[in-house]
Amino acid sequence: MVDLKSQYSHIKSAVDSAILSVIEKAEFINGPEVVSFQAELENYLGAKHVIPCANGTDALQIAMMALDLKPGDEVITPSFTYIATTEVIALLGLVPVFVDVDPKTFCIDPSKIEAAITSKTKVIVPVHLYGHSADMDPIMEIANKHNLVVIEDNAQAIGCEYTHQDGSVSKTGTIGHIGCTSFFPSKNLGCYGDGGAICTNDSKLADYIKKIANHGQSVKYYHDVVGCNSRLDSIQAAILRIKLPRLDAYCDARRKAADFYDSFFADVEGVSTPHRDKNSKHVFHQYTLTLEGIDRDSLNAFLATKDIPSMIYYPVPAHKQKMFESFGCENQELPITDWLTSRVLSLPMHTELEEDQLNYICSAVVEFINQ
Numbered sequence: 203m204v205d206l207k208s209q210y211s212h213i214k215s216a217v218d219s220a221i222l223s224v225i226e227k228a229e230f231i232n233g234p235e236v237v238s239f240q241a242e243l244e245n246y247l248g249a250k251h252v253i254p255c256a257n258g259t260d261a262l263q264i265a266m267m268a269l270d271l272k273p274g275d276e277v278i279t280p281s282f283t284y285i286a287t288t289e290v291i292a293l294l295g296l297v298p299v300f301v302d303v304d305p306k307t308f309c310i311d312p313s314k315i316e317a318a319i320t321s322k323t324k325v326i327v328p329v330h331l332y333g334h335s336a337d338m339d340p341i342m343e344i345a346n347k348h349n350l351v352v353i354e355d356n357a358q359a360i361g362c363e364y365t366h367q368d369g370s371v372s373k374t375g376t377i378g379h380i381g382c383t384s385f386f387p388s389k390n391l392g393c394y395g396d397g398g399a400i401c402t403n404d405s406k407l408a409d410y411i412k413k414i415a416n417h418g419q420s421v422k423y424y425h426d427v428v429g430c431n432s433r434l435d436s437i438q439a440a441i442l443r444i445k446l447p448r449l450d451a452y453c454d455a456r457r458k459a460a461d462f463y464d465s466f467f468a469d470v471e472g473v474s475t476p477h478r479d480k481n482s483k484h485v486f487h488q489y490t491l492t493l494e495g496i497d498r499d500s501l502n503a504f505l506a507t508k509d510i511p512s513m514i515y516y517p518v519p520a521h522k523q524k525m526f527e528s529f530g531c532e533n534q535e536l537p538i539t540d541w542l543t544s545r546v547l548s549l550p551m552h553t554e555l556e557e558d559q560l561n562y563i564c565s566a567v568v569e570f571i572n573q
């Protein structure tokens with residue numbers, strides 16, 4: 203699905219010397235590389251504050267901890283997402299309230315949010331799934347009207363741009379009150395281990411988030427609140443500093459591969475290619491087909507016989523996961539989520555896809571359909 207080895211081969215000397223330099227200086231934790239990366243990411247995103255942390259799941263957890271919510275408070279989220287988004291809600295004693303997604307963008311459907319709001323609702327967590335932005339303007343409008351906090355799960359969409367109704371452009375992750383991202387190796391900006399970051403334009407909130415991520419202290423050994431230990435390590439920051447200036451080119455390479463897939467499948471019956479909304483500059487963390495009248499699981503197996511990986515993101519939506527049994531949500535009606543769950547198939551997508559590889563993948567898909 204990804205080819206991190208080839209990507210590394212193009213930046214090997216820079217990465218190798220950056221890692222060595224961290225080791226030689228023995229500045230492993232909170233070193234200057236972390237401080238520089240933080241500033242560079244703030245600049246890239248156009249966000250006032252970035253707080254690096256250990257991974258994307260921690261980023262979401264810390265963001266929610268910073269809101270001082272009460273057990274039983276409700277958080278609105280899509281069910282059609284990676285489990286981390288919803289798991290941290292339950293972990294903090296909060297209640298996930300699932301809202302269906304838009305059939306075209308696969309992101310939370312803003313027109314269905316208000317019906318899910320109760321007196322206990324405190325937060326909305328839109329997920330920019332597969333690299334496509336959720337429709338943020340109507341989400342922010344609803345949040346402002348009901349006095350809710352918006353935490354964007356930007357783990358799959360760093361680099362994506364959202365065009366507002368007034369024509370202005372924002373990077374995803376900087377539109378809500380807090381944005382969370384992941385530097386897991388296969389993410390669009392991936393390090394060589396675990397990493398994550400939180401961003402916000404609210405200085406008070408930024409200080410509090412920083413404190414929570416650092417054992418609840420802002421003065422060493424004086425712990426004001428119960429926090430956690432979540433740090434980006436210096437070696438990962440040094441690698442990310444090399445990859446961040448290449449992120450836009452990496453996104454372009456993904457879009458180019460997506461263009462190839464799009465044109466190959468344009469006239470193939472039963473295959474819908476990913477929608478690109480005019481307000482979202484898709485960064486194709488995944489390239490995901492929706493199949494109609496095609497046996498998805500057999501296609502998945504057929505591609506495997508040709509050494510072509512393909513993946514189902516995600517085979518079980520959050521509301522049907524056993525871990526949420528106690529919320530009694532498994533029979534909730536989320537028709538688009540259920541419809542997508544049985545029809546989506548993601549094809550290989552990364553920065554190093556060559557035309558002959560794309561051709562081989564597409565031809566195999568069409569061969570299966572025509573057989």
Ligand SMILES: *Cc1c(COP(=O)(O)O)cnc(C)c1O
Pocket residue numbers: 257258259260283284286287329355357358383384385386396397398
């Ligand atoms: C990857 C991912 C996360 C979690 O990031 P980790 O760094 O793996 O903890 C959260 N949300 C979404 C949508 C993701 O894809």
